[in-house]
């Protein structure tokens with residue numbers, strides 16, 4: 317049994333993670349709408365889900381992670397029309413950008429990335445059930461709405477009074493004749509110039525909310541463990557998902573709801589509508605390292621709002637410098653002496669503190685504090701040369717182990733690392749050949765790339781000076 321407990325938005329309580337099944341922990345994350353490059357506010361929400369997935373796997377749990385791709389909705393239809401291309405072409409283009417950015421940010425690839433247009437059949441079946449059970453109705457034009465009056469629990473997730481719902485809210489489809497202004501569209505009748513499908517419930521296209529119910533249940537079953545998203549999705553998107561899913565199946569849709577707070581920039585929520593968005597590609601072009609951006613987006617607890625700034629990126633880069641320097645020092649560490657009997661306790665305590673912090677609703681601040689306490693202690697012992705070569709190797713193995721969860725250390729085979737390693741190797745060879753001119757030239761070239769080299773009795777040691785903080 318895992319010791320993991322998570323803050324559930326629906327009950328407002330911390331719930332122990334008790335998986336519904338032995339063989340799989342089902343996690344569904346609302347994914348990107350692929351009508352443009354995904355901004356880093358969205359990536360914050362995806363990376364918190366990545367942290368959750370990595371942590372649970374590190375704990376030995378068999379996670380199945382599903383993240384949908386919304387490839388049909390109003391924004392995609394408008395974007396495709398504006399670009400003079402089909403919706404598939406637009407969606408394919410930005411799905412590729414999303415995946416490339418996600419890879420740069422070392423987001424674990426979800427086990428399934430279902431596309432909405434490939435699940436129309438499941439959506440239609442769900443809507444047909446809701447019609448049959450009286451939770452949905454058809455309007456004159458052939459659109460289908462969920463009847464909120466038929467679902468007394470509506471509003472529980474968002475803690476809203478169902479009677480007050482949606483009054484004053486922008487009603488997305490005034491043109492449809494709904495019975496009740498609160499009701500939401502499950503199926504939209506075809507309109508000229510819009511894609512539509514011929515189906516058993518008539519021609520048309522799905523509303524956005526039904527997509528996530530159909531895709532999550534198709535890949536995880538009618539009841540699954542964890543659903544994640546940004547807090548802006550609580551209402552109406554997730555409220556609607558619960559209503560339509562539970563009304564159709566009669567089962568509890570999701571055990572635990574997790575919501576990630578907003579990413580702020582200059583004090584306001586990062587959103588396309590406010591125009592203060594930053595995209596990964598733009599930041600990378602400006603010299604921000606993907607690892608530093610990942611660290612910056614992960615290092616603040618997911619339920620706390622995070623301010624994106626040059627200072628937060630610089631702090632992330634500085635933290636990575638310390639980790640990189642320690643990894644490099646341990647990789648080069650040689651000391652022929654007996655093992656220090658206190659090292660194994662030091663390492664196992666650090667591992668336990670790191671894991672316990674993440675078990676506690678992904679308390680990343682405490683987990684990082686445990687990690688950096690260890691970094692400080694190891695640096696002290698390396699400096700004092702009080703640990704053996706084997707102790708150093710065990711410490712490095714532990715850092716790699718913890719990095720299964722964090723995903724921020726330089727990877728072996730990393731292009732940049734490989735290039736730098738080649739230069740470092742060349743310099744080692746130059747020094748062995750007593751070619752001091754070449755050695756100095758390479759030292760200067762490395763310095764230009766932000767790598768300081770130092771010659772020690774163990775040979776050359778290097779550390780990263782400053783990673784580009786970006787502008």
Ligand SMILES: [Zn+2]
Nearest residue numbers: 346347528553
């Ligand atoms: Zn969703």
